Amino acid sequence: MDEVTNFVTENQEVVYHHLISIVFALVIFVIGRWIAKGITGVMERALLGRSIDKAVVSFLGSIVYTLIMIAVLLMALSHIGVQTTSFIAILGAAGLAVGLALQGSLANFASGVLIIIFRPFKAGHFIDAGGVMGTVDKIEIFQTILKTPDNKKVLIPNAQITGSAITNFSAEPTRRVDLVIGISYDSDLRKAKQILADILAADERVLAEPAPVIAIGELADSSVNILVRPWVNAADYWGVYWETLEKVKLTFDEQGIGIPFPQMDVHLHSNKQEN
Template structure:
């Protein structure tokens, strides 16, 4: 290599070395800020959730929501600190981002609608963490409400993530909103059976179950005359947590007493004729 080239490389290396050192240090500092910022964002979320958890009347859903907001705010501050580490003027950058926010907002209407729906769910709170709800044909126990989604857990332990806009934009059926629920059960008996005897059996089984409330008073009546059965309906009230146990146990108990009392429950039958006969 000619001596002139070697001298040119040495001159340029001497000139570039301060820049390499300066920007290298900036890069190391930016990476350190980024790592510490994301670590602190997670810790800040946990601190916020724990701090709000000390308030006995503060809802669990709100704790998680505000914790997520704190985390995102720390991440935003971290990104701005990284940019300033490279000498980028963050104030002008914020102005540019604000001007571009409208265009981004139009492009992300679905995402922003989820955030808006999440805020509405927090304000009106049609359900809380741990309640069993049905939204848009999807039913499950509410596990968490975030800025964008609602997490449900089905009775067979399947996780379902529903966008907040789908939750807020649909009819919400909350099965745990009230402390009591009505248990409706229909029993079909044969036309030849004694209706009053069947109703007495049902009434006796209802009175035996201490979980069934006396007020409102249980209701028993003939609902209708079916194709092969006389349908008797019973409507009784119980605590919301006892709804399914009462329904299962009462159905079983009445069936067993029907068998003992000679009350038959008809089932569909079909007679097949041979064309050759």
């Protein structure tokens, strides 16, 4: 005991300096932990406010908290004189190794988080993404599950979705039906346009605003192409599309409006040689 007392007495300044450093390190650790919890809590509340899945929020919160606490621990150790350069190097090397090993999975994870946060689509939307067209069944961290119109289940990696264009057909409440109706050159153009207008007017699913467009789109090689563009509610799109084509064909047949097929006129010239 006397030896300890003598050592403290002889090295009083050094001991006090180390004690103060340890106290400051503990203060840094406590304050850093409080800040980490505060930042994590704010982030989790913000994500939950955007209706993000609780499991995803908890996972992201734990990652953020761990990263902040690692930084706080390194600061505390550095304050008491521990060389943290080697720890940082080891952590960096380990992070690089893990990142390279899980490159594809991390890309899918990051893309899944972006999809969940920014919500370019949600479950039930009909989309074209990653080269696949279908209805969104479920959005997961690493993949998104679509159901195609013929009832196939397709699992698409999230990185493939965010790395390409996303077309969301369900994002807006209304859609425009684009039809091209070709009639023969010898058919009555005004009569054909009136028939098309009557067909659209008789369909209750066609919206009055914006008004449907019926206009000449092209004088093609074998036909006069008429653009027919009514606006409908998104849920009525395919019904109006298919039924309008059927009504146009039946009505044109009844009214004598010809719908031509591709054809080519061939002119033969006979060259007679005089003897």
